[in-house]
Amino acid sequence: MEEAVPYIVAIVLICALVFVVEKVPRTKGTDSKKIQYHIAFLALALLFVFVVPESIQILFFCPAGVLLIGTLIPIYESIKAIVSIDEEDDVAWLQFWVTSGTFTYLTEWMDVVSENYPGVAEHWYQIEFMILLWLLIPFTNGASLLFNVVTKPLLGPLSNTIKNKVEGKLSILSLIINSGYPWIIWFTFLTLDEEAKRSVVIAVGTVYPIAASTVACASSTDGNNRKDYADTFWLTYWVCFSILFLAMDYLENFVGTIPGFYSVCLCANVYLFLPMFKGADVVFRNVLVPLSGQYEHMLLRDVNLIKRDMMEKIPHSTKRDAVFANAANIFAKNG
Numbered sequence: 231m232e233e234a235v236p237y238i239v240a241i242v243l244i245c246a247l248v249f250v251v252e253k254v255p256r257t258k259g260t261d262s263k264k265i266q267y268h269i270a271f272l273a274l275a276l277l278f279v280f281v282v283p284e285s286i287q288i289l290f291f292c293p294a295g296v297l298l299i300g301t302l303i304p305i306y307e308s309i310k311a312i313v314s315i316d317e318e319d320d321v322a323w324l325q326f327w328v329t330s331g332t333f334t335y336l337t338e339w340m341d342v343v344s345e346n347y348p349g350v351a352e353h354w355y356q357i358e359f360m361i362l363l364w365l366l367i368p369f370t371n372g373a374s375l376l377f378n379v380v381t382k383p384l385l386g387p388l389s390n391t392i393k394n395k396v397e398g399k400l401s402i403l404s405l406i407i408n409s410g411y412p413w414i415i416w417f418t419f420l421t422l423d424e425e426a427k428r429s430v431v432i433a434v435g436t437v438y439p440i441a442a443s444t445v446a447c448a449s450s451t452d453g454n455n456r457k458d459y460a461d462t463f464w465l466t467y468w469v470c471f472s473i474l475f476l477a478m479d480y481l482e483n484f485v486g487t488i489p490g491f492y493s494v495c496l497c498a499n500v501y502l503f504l505p506m507f508k509g510a511d512v513v514f515r516n517v518l519v520p521l522s523g524q525y526e527h528m529l530l531r532d533v534n535l536i537k538r539d540m541m542e543k544i545p546h547s548t549k550r551d552a553v554f555a556n557a558a559n560i561f562a563k564n565g
Contacts, residue, residue, distance in 0.1 A: 240289040244298065247367070251307060254368040256322050271370050275360050291355040300330060300362040301472050308469050309518055312462060313527040315534045320462050321447055326373040327468035328381060328443045329365055335436045382448050389448075392441035427492035431478070435471050435499045439464060467510040469518065470502050533561075 257267070279287070289295065304326055311319035337358070364372040381389075422430065446460035478495045485491055501509035519528050540557070544550050 236283070236285040236289060239286050243290075247299070248303060250367060250369075251303060256368040257371045257374065267369050268364075268372075271364055271367075275363075279356060287356075291359050293355070296355060296358050296362065297476075299359065299366055300334075301476065304330070304366065305469050305472055306522065308465055309514075309522045309524055310527075312465055312469070312514070313519065313524045313531050315531055317462075320465050322371075322374065324443055324447050324461050324465045324468070325377040326365060327465065327472075328440055328447060329373040329376050330362065331436050331440050331443075331468065333361065333365075335432065335440075377444075377447060381444055386444060386448050389441040389444035392438065393445050396438040396441070424487065424492070427496075428482070428486075431492055431495045431499060432475075434496060435475065439467055439471070439503060443468070463508075463511065466514045467503050470510045470513050471499065473518075474498055474502070 257264070304323065308323045308327070311323045361372075364370050365376075366373075442460070443464040446464050449460070474495070482491065498509075501507050502513070503510060515528065519525050540553070544553055
């Protein structure tokens with residue numbers, strides 16, 4: 231029975247975390263700068279590290295714990311945000327993915343850091359877990375804080391430049407694919423060694439999407455028109471890419487040396503965000519939404535978007551009410 235206690239405590243704490251993430255409103259803008267939230271988080275984090283028994287800590291400060299709070303919970307909450315009618319939650323979770331995506335990309339070079347700073351490597355899972363938890367929980371909402379204080383003012387202009395330049399190249403890539411010569415890119419990719427291929431896949435999946443997501447978040451938080459719904463698209467992308475990255479990270483231990491493995495990962499990655507495919511939306515609607523049980527919510531969001539589109543396109547006149555009345559009758563009819 232004593233051996234089961236750490237697992238029971240861990241399950242209770244995880245359930246409490248999920249409840250907080252789902253039910254407590256995320257702080258925004260200036261609210262996320264209130265220092266008391268961050269001091270309280272730091273105090274609780276130190277208390278957890280120095281007081282909680284190690285038998286419980288090892289259940290959190292491990293790859294599974296980092297995976298849970300850094301990927302699995304955000305994926306599910308992002309799916310719920312995408313299919314909800316409320317649009318502000320799309321921006322909130324996209325801010326999380328911009329920040330965590332940057333953090334994850336930087337940790338790819340953790341091996342180099344561990345060689346020079348063994349102490350950091352020894353406690354890395356503690357550091358990574360607490361940083362991701364700080365980004366995640368609503369009380370601190372570190373993702374919003376970093377976005378508003380660092381990313382938007384300092385990296386926003388650079389992100390806009392990267393986005394515009396890459397989108398110019400994407401049109402060339404689309405032309406190559408349409409002309410039937412994608413083998414040129416594939417052959418070039420095959421000349422790289424395995425480590426370089428992995429780095430290319432991760433870079434393609436993070437650098438441009440982070441820049442485009444930053445621009446989308448900045449546009450939404452500035453109150454600009456959301457007709458293109460770029461924030462929703464990129465949130466959809468991050469959900470799909472995170473699952474792809476998890477699959478690649480797991481499978482490469484078994485089939486990573488097989489020729490073509492990283493080529494498949496790269497193609498899947500490009501498929502998700504290339505405008506001619508919009509694969510992220512396809513995968514999201516046909517796979518992730520049904521699996522998460524959110525299909526009805528997605529339909530309601532689609533109806534709301536149709537309503538908004540009609541309101542923008544139908545001129546203000548006496549006929550407008552009649553058009554909406556007819557539309558309501560169509561939905562009210564059975565079958």
